[in-house]
Amino acid sequence: MxxxxxxxxxxxxDPLAPLREHFSLPPGVIYxxxxxxxxxxxxxxxxxxxxxxxxxxxxxxxxxxxxxWFDLPQRLGNQIARLIGxxxxxxxxxxxxSVNLFKVLTAALHMATAxxxxxxxxxxxxxxxxxDLYIAESLCRQHGFRLQLVEPEExxxxxxxxxxxLMLTHVNYRTGAMHDMPAVTAVAHAAGALMLWxxxxxxxxxxxxxxxxGADFAVGCGYxxxxxxxxxxxxxxxxxxxADRFWQPLAGWxxxxxxxxxTPDYRPAPGVQRYLCGxxxxxxxxxxxxxxxxxxxxxxLIPNQTAMDTLRQKSLALTDLFITLVEQRCAGFGLALxxxxxxxxxxxxxxxxxxxxxxxxxxALIARGVIGDFRAGDGAQHPDILRFGFTPxxxxxxxxxxxxxxxxxxxxxxxxxxxxxxxxSAVT
Amino acid sequence: MxxxxxxxxxxxxDPLAPLREHFSLPPGVIYxxxxxxxxxxxxxxxxxxxxxxxxxxxxxxxxxxxxxWFDLPQRLGNQIARLIGxxxxxxxxxxxxSVNLFKVLTAALHMATAxxxxxxxxxxxxxxxxxDLYIAESLCRQHGFRLQLVEPEExxxxxxxxxxxLMLTHVNYRTGAMHDMPAVTAVAHAAGALMLWxxxxxxxxxxxxxxxxGADFAVGCGYxxxxxxxxxxxxxxxxxxxADRFWQPLAGWxxxxxxxxxTPDYRPAPGVQRYLCGxxxxxxxxxxxxxxxxxxxxxxLIPNQTAMDTLRQKSLALTDLFITLVEQRCAGFGLALxxxxxxxxxxxxxxxxxxxxxxxxxxALIARGVIGDFRAGDGAQHPDILRFGFTPxxxxxxxxxxxxxxxxxxxxxxxxxxxxxxxxSAVT
Numbered sequence: 001m002x003x004x005x006x007x008x009x010x011x012x013x014d015p016l017a018p019l020r021e022h023f024s025l026p027p028g029v030i031y032x033x034x035x036x037x038x039x040x041x042x043x044x045x046x047x048x049x050x051x052x053x054x055x056x057x058x059x060x061x062x063x064x065x066x067x068x069w070f071d072l073p074q075r076l077g078n079q080i081a082r083l084i085g086x087x088x089x090x091x092x093x094x095x096x097x098s099v100n101l102f103k104v105l106t107a108a109l110h111m112a113t114a115x116x117x118x119x120x121x122x123x124x125x126x127x128x129x130x131x132d133l134y135i136a137e138s139l140c141r142q143h144g145f146r147l148q149l150v151e152p153e154e155x156x157x158x159x160x161x162x163x164x165x166l167m168l169t170h171v172n173y174r175t176g177a178m179h180d181m182p183a184v185t186a187v188a189h190a191a192g193a194l195m196l197w198x199x200x201x202x203x204x205x206x207x208x209x210x211x212x213x214g215a216d217f218a219v220g221c222g223y224x225x226x227x228x229x230x231x232x233x234x235x236x237x238x239x240x241x242x243a244d245r246f247w248q249p250l251a252g253w254x255x256x257x258x259x260x261x262x263t264p265d266y267r268p269a270p271g272v273q274r275y276l277c278g279x280x281x282x283x284x285x286x287x288x289x290x291x292x293x294x295x296x297x298x299x300x301l302i303p304n305q306t307a308m309d310t311l312r313q314k315s316l317a318l319t320d321l322f323i324t325l326v327e328q329r330c331a332g333f334g335l336a337l338x339x340x341x342x343x344x345x346x347x348x349x350x351x352x353x354x355x356x357x358x359x360x361x362x363x364a365l366i367a368r369g370v371i372g373d374f375r376a377g378d379g380a381q382h383p384d385i386l387r388f389g390f391t392p393x394x395x396x397x398x399x400x401x402x403x404x405x406x407x408x409x410x411x412x413x414x415x416x417x418x419x420x421x422x423x424x425s426a427v428t
Numbered sequence: 429m430x431x432x433x434x435x436x437x438x439x440x441x442d443p444l445a446p447l448r449e450h451f452s453l454p455p456g457v458i459y460x461x462x463x464x465x466x467x468x469x470x471x472x473x474x475x476x477x478x479x480x481x482x483x484x485x486x487x488x489x490x491x492x493x494x495x496x497w498f499d500l501p502q503r504l505g506n507q508i509a510r511l512i513g514x515x516x517x518x519x520x521x522x523x524x525x526s527v528n529l530f531k532v533l534t535a536a537l538h539m540a541t542a543x544x545x546x547x548x549x550x551x552x553x554x555x556x557x558x559x560d561l562y563i564a565e566s567l568c569r570q571h572g573f574r575l576q577l578v579e580p581e582e583x584x585x586x587x588x589x590x591x592x593x594l595m596l597t598h599v600n601y602r603t604g605a606m607h608d609m610p611a612v613t614a615v616a617h618a619a620g621a622l623m624l625w626x627x628x629x630x631x632x633x634x635x636x637x638x639x640x641x642g643a644d645f646a647v648g649c650g651y652x653x654x655x656x657x658x659x660x661x662x663x664x665x666x667x668x669x670x671a672d673r674f675w676q677p678l679a680g681w682x683x684x685x686x687x688x689x690x691t692p693d694y695r696p697a698p699g700v701q702r703y704l705c706g707x708x709x710x711x712x713x714x715x716x717x718x719x720x721x722x723x724x725x726x727x728x729l730i731p732n733q734t735a736m737d738t739l740r741q742k743s744l745a746l747t748d749l750f751i752t753l754v755e756q757r758c759a760g761f762g763l764a765l766x767x768x769x770x771x772x773x774x775x776x777x778x779x780x781x782x783x784x785x786x787x788x789x790x791x792a793l794i795a796r797g798v799i800g801d802f803r804a805g806d807g808a809q810h811p812d813i814l815r816f817g818f819t820p821x822x823x824x825x826x827x828x829x830x831x832x833x834x835x836x837x838x839x840x841x842x843x844x845x846x847x848x849x850x851x852x853s854a855v856t
Binding site: 024025026029031033036037039040044045048049051052053055056057058060061062063069095096097098099102106126127128130131133134135137138139141142149223229230231232233234247249250251252253256261262263264265266277278279280281282283284285287366371373375376 | 452457467468476477479480481483484486488489497523530534555556558559561562563565566569659662675678680690692693694706707708711712715794799801804
C-alpha cells in the first residue's frame, strides 16, 4: 500500500518541485482544475501592472513600437511552438480557440475541396469539445458540408473518400483519453483527408510533435495548461506547406502583408501571420507570456530534456499515483476509472465516473479545498464525470495524497449527500 | 484673436473639467491620440490587479460565478448601449471589431439574399477603415459577392437593386467626417439594402442613436474613445428585429442557448448573446469596464443630459478652438483643414492635410509632448494627414492652446526638417 510517507519522499526527490514557487495559489487549496483554468504565475501581477501603468499609461500609442505589441502574437507563438513540435514562425497567439478553429477549418475545407470537390464531410468525435462541434456545424450549414460524429473506435472506418477533414481534440476534455497523434494523422492522410488537431488539453500538458506527425492544422488554448489567465488568447498553427495557400476567412488588418500602409485591398502576409485578424487584447496577451515563461524555466531543470518531456514524467507519476490511491483507499463506492490506464493513451488528467452523486461529491471536495470539476454525462454511454487535472508545474505528490484522503472522507461520511452539495448552480 | 487667457477661462467654466481626474496621463504630455488608443483611467490599474490576484489567483475557477465573468460581455454591452442609442440586452462586448464585423456582415448578407437573391453587392466607402474592407473583400471572395467602393457623394447613386448591404464607418478615421446616420440609413432602406455601421470613431466620441436611425447592425471599438486599454474587446449591436433570424457564422459555446449543458448540437441563444463565440480575455474585458465607468460619471455632471450630449458640446468647442487657433497662428505653412467645418459633419477629431512633411511634423510634435498621429495619403485624392483626436473627458482648452503653439513653433523654426523626424518607423 502507498503511504503518505511515500508521497513525501517523491516530493523530496522531485527535480520539478522548485517550479511550484513560480505560482501563487491560495493557502489550503489543492488545485486540480488547471485543465479548466490554469493557476496564476507569480510574475503575472507585476507584468500586467507594467503593461497597464507603463506601456499603456505612460508610453501610450508609442507602446506599439516601444513595448513590441505588434510582434507579441508571434513572440508568444514561438514560445508555444517549442511545446507542440512546431518551428519558430509557425504559430501565433491570438483570438479564441473557437475563432481560430473557424479560420483553420475553413481553410482546410477550402483546400480539400479545391483538390477533390467530392470531399464534403468533416469527421469528428461525438464527445469532442462542444464548441468545436458548433463551429464545424456552422461551417457545414453555410457551405453545404456534413458533420459526421463517431466514437473513437469508428474513426478509421468513417474516413471514406468523401471526407475532407478529420477534426479531433488530442486529449478528450471529459475522459482525458489521448489519441496517438502520428498514427491517427497517418490514417487520415492515407484516406486523403486533412488532419486538424485541437490541443486545448495537450499544449503544456503532454509532449506534442505536430511536425513529426505531419499534421495539417492545429489550434489550442492559452488559459488551461499554459496558465495564461482567464480567457487568455488562444493559438493557431498551420503546417508551412499550407500556410500560403489560402487567405483564411477572417482577413483583418493584422494579417495583412503591409498592415501600416492602410491600402483598401487585402494582401495576406506570408505564413501564419495571415491567421491574425483584428487588434488583440494586449493586457491579457501579456499575461499569457508569464505563463509561457514558466515552461522556459522548466526546460532548465533536467539537462538534455525538453520542458514537455520533463513535465510528462511527473504528470504520469502524479496521475498513476492518483489512480492507485483511489483504488486502494476509495474502493466500494462505485467510482470507476474513465481515463485510460495506459500511459500512451492518457493526458494529464484523471476522470472518475459515478452513476450517482458525482456533482455533489465534487462540491463537497471543493468545500474541503480540493478543486476538481464535474461534467455531466448523457446517461448510458457517457456517464457523469468527476474530473481532476494534474499540472506538474504546481501539483505535488503530497497534494495527490491529501486529495484522495478528502475524497475518501467525503465518500465514507456520505457528506456529499448533504443538501448544500446537491444544489446545482452554473458550473463551467 | 483668441488668447491663452480665453482658453484658461473656458477651462475654469468647464463643467466637465473634473473628469480629467479620472485619468492617469504622463506629465508634460498633451494627448491628442485618444482616437487611436484612449488614455488610462485611474481606476484601471487597481481593477486589473483585483482581477489577477483575487478573481483569478484566489477564486480560480469559481470566479466564473463569484466574479460574474460569464455575464461581463452583457454587462459591458449594457453600458455601451447607453452611448449608442441601443437598449439593454442588445449589445455585447466581445472579440475584435474585425471579427464582429465578420459576424454581422455575414448575417446581413444572409438575410438580404434570403429576401432577395439578386442582391449580391456590398457598397462601402473607398476611404473606409481598411480592415473593414478586408473583411468584406474576404466574404465576397468566399460567397460570390462583390464589394463596390465609392466616394461619399456617390453612395446614394450606388444603391441599386443589387445591393445587399451598405457598410459604412460613421466617422471617417482619416478626415473625421461624420455621416448623417438617420439620413444615410433611410437612403439605404429606401433602396432595399441593410445598413451596417462601424462606430469605431463614434462610440464615446459623438452621440449615436442606432434605434432612432433604425439601423440594422453595428460594431465598434473598445480601445479608442471608450478607453478600454490596448486591444480592448470590441462590441456588436444587432437590431432586435434581426437578432434571432440567423445563427451568425462564429457559432461558439458562449453563444449557445445552454452553454453549460455541453450538448454536441448548437442551439443559438436568443438575442445578441448568440453573437458571442469563444471564451473572452477577462483581464482585458475587465479593464474596459473602467473606461465605461467614466461615462457613467460624466452623465451625472449636467442635469437632464445624457453623457454623450454633455460630451458633444465640449468636443465641438475643442475642435472649433483648434481649427480657429491653427488658422490664426499657423497660416502660411500649407496646412489645409481636412475635417468638415460644419458641426453636423464632424466627429471628435481634426485632421490637417499637408502636401509635404506631415509625417515629420507629427514626429516633431511628439518630441515636444504633443501626441497626434500621421496617416499617409495616396497622392491627389487623399493627401497625407496630421490627425488630432479631442477627447473631452481628459483634454482641456489650455491643452488645445499649447498644442497649437507647439505646432506653430515646429513650423516657424522648420524644426520638422531635421533628419531625426524624417526617419520612417513603423507607426500605427
